[in-house]
Amino acid sequence: MRLSFWEITPVALFIVFIAPVxxxxxxxxxxxxxxxTHLYQYVLTRYIANTVYLVTGVSxxxxxxGVGTAWLITNYNFTGKNIFEWALILPLAVPPYxxxxxxxxxxxxxxxxxxxxxxxxxxxxxxxxxPKVRNVPGAIIVFSFTLYPYVYLVSRMAFINQSRTMxxxxxxxxxxxxxxxxxxxxxxxxPAIIGGLMLVIMETISDFGAVDHFAISTFTTGVFRTWxxxxxxxxxxxxxxxxxxxxxxxxxxxxxxxKNASYSNAMSLYKPLYLTKLKGIPNILAFAICLTPIFxxxxxxILELSYWALNYKLDFFNDKFITTAWNTFYLAxxxxxxxxxxxVIINFSIRYKSNNYLKVMSSFLTVxxxxxxxxxxxxxxxxxxxxxxxxxxxxxxxxxTGSVIGLVLAYVIKSYALAxxxxxxxxxxxxxxxxxxxxxxxxxxxxxxxxxxxxxxxxSFLTSMLLVVSEVIKELxxxxxxxxxNFDTLAVYTxxxxxxxxxxxxAAPSIAIVMVGLIPIIxxxxxxxxSRPASRD
Amino acid sequence: xxxxxxxxxxxxxxxGKNVLSNVSLELEEGExxxxxxxxxxxxxxxxxxxxxxxxxxxxxxxxxxxxxxDHFHTVxxxxxxxxxxxxxxxxxxxxxIINNVMFGVIGSKSERHATAMRLLKLFKxxxxxxxxxxxxxxxxxxxxxxxxxxxxxPKILLMDEPFGTLDQSLTNQLRVETRKIxxxxxxxxxxxxxxxxxxxxxxxxxxxxxDGIIIQSGSAKDITHISRExxxxxxxxxxxx
Numbered sequence: 001m002r003l004s005f006w007e008i009t010p011v012a013l014f015i016v017f018i019a020p021v022x023x024x025x026x027x028x029x030x031x032x033x034x035x036x037t038h039l040y041q042y043v044l045t046r047y048i049a050n051t052v053y054l055v056t057g058v059s060x061x062x063x064x065x066g067v068g069t070a071w072l073i074t075n076y077n078f079t080g081k082n083i084f085e086w087a088l089i090l091p092l093a094v095p096p097y098x099x100x101x102x103x104x105x106x107x108x109x110x111x112x113x114x115x116x117x118x119x120x121x122x123x124x125x126x127x128x129x130x131p132k133v134r135n136v137p138g139a140i141i142v143f144s145f146t147l148y149p150y151v152y153l154v155s156r157m158a159f160i161n162q163s164r165t166m167x168x169x170x171x172x173x174x175x176x177x178x179x180x181x182x183x184x185x186x187x188x189x190x191p192a193i194i195g196g197l198m199l200v201i202m203e204t205i206s207d208f209g210a211v212d213h214f215a216i217s218t219f220t221t222g223v224f225r226t227w228x229x230x231x232x233x234x235x236x237x238x239x240x241x242x243x244x245x246x247x248x249x250x251x252x253x254x255x256x257x258x259k260n261a262s263y264s265n266a267m268s269l270y271k272p273l274y275l276t277k278l279k280g281i282p283n284i285l286a287f288a289i290c291l292t293p294i295f296x297x298x299x300x301x302i303l304e305l306s307y308w309a310l311n312y313k314l315d316f317f318n319d320k321f322i323t324t325a326w327n328t329f330y331l332a333x334x335x336x337x338x339x340x341x342x343x344v345i346i347n348f349s350i351r352y353k354s355n356n357y358l359k360v361m362s363s364f365l366t367v368x369x370x371x372x373x374x375x376x377x378x379x380x381x382x383x384x385x386x387x388x389x390x391x392x393x394x395x396x397x398x399x400x401t402g403s404v405i406g407l408v409l410a411y412v413i414k415s416y417a418l419a420x421x422x423x424x425x426x427x428x429x430x431x432x433x434x435x436x437x438x439x440x441x442x443x444x445x446x447x448x449x450x451x452x453x454x455x456x457x458x459x460s461f462l463t464s465m466l467l468v469v470s471e472v473i474k475e476l477x478x479x480x481x482x483x484x485x486n487f488d489t490l491a492v493y494t495x496x497x498x499x500x501x502x503x504x505x506x507a508a509p510s511i512a513i514v515m516v517g518l519i520p521i522i523x524x525x526x527x528x529x530x531s532r533p534a535s536r537d
Numbered sequence: 538x539x540x541x542x543x544x545x546x547x548x549x550x551x552x553g554k555n556v557l558s559n560v561s562l563e564l565e566e567g568e569x570x571x572x573x574x575x576x577x578x579x580x581x582x583x584x585x586x587x588x589x590x591x592x593x594x595x596x597x598x599x600x601x602x603x604x605x606x607d608h609f610h611t612v613x614x615x616x617x618x619x620x621x622x623x624x625x626x627x628x629x630x631x632x633x634i635i636n637n638v639m640f641g642v643i644g645s646k647s648e649r650h651a652t653a654m655r656l657l658k659l660f661k662x663x664x665x666x667x668x669x670x671x672x673x674x675x676x677x678x679x680x681x682x683x684x685x686x687x688x689x690x691p692k693i694l695l696m697d698e699p700f701g702t703l704d705q706s707l708t709n710q711l712r713v714e715t716r717k718i719x720x721x722x723x724x725x726x727x728x729x730x731x732x733x734x735x736x737x738x739x740x741x742x743x744x745x746x747x748d749g750i751i752i753q754s755g756s757a758k759d760i761t762h763i764s765r766e767x768x769x770x771x772x773x774x775x776x777x778x
Binding site: 431433434436437438439440441442443444451452455456 | 585588589590613614615616617619620621622623625627629630631640641643682685686689691695
């Protein structure tokens with residue numbers, strides 16, 4: 001049987017996407033060095049304890065903030081509600097490491113917030129008003145207030161789709177408004193909350209910048225220290241494998257918990273919710289509850305970064321900044337283009353060939369999103385080094401290793417899920433009968449893709465590119481490991497300056513990262529606005 | 538000349554549950570055949586197999602005495618020289634009406650344009666040539682869909698519930714017009730429908746399928762004498778769908 005391009009490409013891509021992860025996991029079967037014994041005896045327990053403490057704290061806080069604000073926005077009318085509806089997503093534009101930098105700039109002993117309190121109340125230099133933030137509780141706040149929008153978004157969509165009739169049934173059975181919320185509202189959207197929570201946990205365990213800045217020992221900082229401090233790549237890979245197993249276990253648990261759950265309201269006739277108008281103290285409370293996460297997660301860092309940038313008298317806008325920004329954008333655009341193109345080719349293959357094997361294989365291609373950038377970077381680097389040593393070493397040393405190819409490859413693997421889901425939803429809007437008719441009009445394969453599908457997928461393709469660009473610009477650990485020598489991106493630039501406590505220098509690239517991060521938020525806001533609305537007051 | 542011959546055609550999605558069983562039929566050049574039957578009886582599957590959009594599990598399909606599909610060969614849809622009209626119309630939304638109709642036509646641009654315009658005039662929609670599909674009514678879209686399918690001059694035109702979503706008066710008008718155009722152009726056609734009136738007013742031949750089996754076949758006139766028992770049974774299924 002002759003296989004076509006549309007069958008070979010998904011298989012080839014599957015091998016390339018899985019190989020870096022497999023390379024890391026294979027290390028578990030190798031020898032364990034003395035460094036491993038040292039890690040096992042002295043620090044592994046701390047890595048595990050800190051990671052679990054962090055993940056638990058973040059999970060609780062994001063659930064409270066994300067679900068609570070989503071319930072308020074969906075069910076009530078109060079002052080500022082129309083602004084909060086989209087503004088609650090804004091913190092998603094701020095990567096946790098940037099909020100961590102601004103937090104230390106504000107709340108360290110001689111940070112701006114403590115200085116302000118001392119000046120206002122004429123207190124001595126030894127007086128500290130705000131508690132220390134360079135610790136696990138501080139990190140919990142940083143992660144929670146930048147990542148809660150994941151839970152907010154999914155909960156909001158789920159609440160919007162809840163039919164009024166079910167909640168009204170609860171009221172007639174004797175539940176008050178609060179009981180309706182936690183006995184009916186929340187249990188009915190539990191799968192959505194868990195889905196959002198999984199994204200938050202993945203982001204938390206794969207972060208490097210924020211925990212490194214707060215000097216908290218977690219798996220990611222441990223992997224970095226083992227590699228760059230002990231120069232022991234094998235032990236670093238073994239440590240990374242444990243993190244990967246933890247991530248995969250979480251995904252499997254989440255899938256399993258959803259397995260038998262049927263929470264759709266397909267059986268009941270959908271009726272949009274009535275919005276209750278809040279007045280007086282409830283109105284002020286709802287306003288404060290929604291403003292707080294936006295203030296901590298978005299306004300505070302923006303104000304602090306702007307203050308730093310203005311204090312620097314805009315001197316940051318120099319050649320180095322422009323070069324770094326250019327590096328970042330061309331890298332991001334390249335990764336976004338390849339990622340979106342591959343997503344189109346794979347989704348087209350599935351549709352064109354109607355093959356279940358291709359469908360299953362393509363679901364594995366999205367695994368990169370769940371793999372921490374750090375692990376992916378280690379795997380990609382090892383893979384490229386193997387290629388260099390096996391096939392290219394006779395011509396030149398290390399052609400692929402340390403080139404932008406590695407970086408782009410890691411970005412593509414990491415962001416493929418985003419691109420694929422965008423293109424997939426674009427394809428769902430194209431009736432499959434269009435393909436049938438096109439085939440009878442002698443159009444198939446590439447011409448079907450180019451002449452019929454691509455014009456119809458134009459918007460999805462651009463959306464996918466924007467989402468990947470904003471994801472790539474924020475990516476730190478993979479970039480730190482895979483970047484070519486003397487090649488900085490905005491994220492690396494920010495990290496290096498923040499590590500040296502040169503916060504004024506870190507301000508401009510941080511603002512640039514946040515601004516680009518706003519792009520997908522604008523897209524998301526538009527999507528939410530066009531979704532099923534709640535009804536009148 | 539036999540334009541289409543189907544021999545002992547069978548098809549299943551789940552082994553043991555045949556969607557089509559031993560279906561055989563012949564269609565002469567220029568003839569119009571209607572395939573009638575209730576929803577889920579296998580008539581659309583038969584049409585998709587003729588178009589090459591699905592592969593039969595048994596039997597063979599011949600066009601102009603050449604095998605186009607059997608156990609050993611399959612001619613791909615794009616090489617079968619068939620036209621397809623579907624209930625949803627499936628016009629390409631990013632192309633103007635004229636570009637939709639020109640899409641499958643081969644030749645120089647002026648030739649393709651002339652062919653498309655001729656068909657649009659035939660179907661009385663030439664004034665919308667430079668509009669987009671969403672700018673015209675559903676009846677006009679249906680005319681364009683038929684024109685587009687006829688434009689490459691296919692050996693067989695396949696129509697799946699072509700008037701399914703249109704109102705009754707428009708359907709009656711389109712039936713008359715379409716039959717005239719198909720007959721004038723000597724286009725061999727197959728119409729799949731669950732509507733007796735479509736079959737009786739448009740076709741030369743009719744076959745009735747139930748549960749994947751041909752239960753009646755003959756001229757449109759013959760089918761009007763369909764046994765009372767079958768007619769009642771079919772009507773009751775129709776009413777439920």
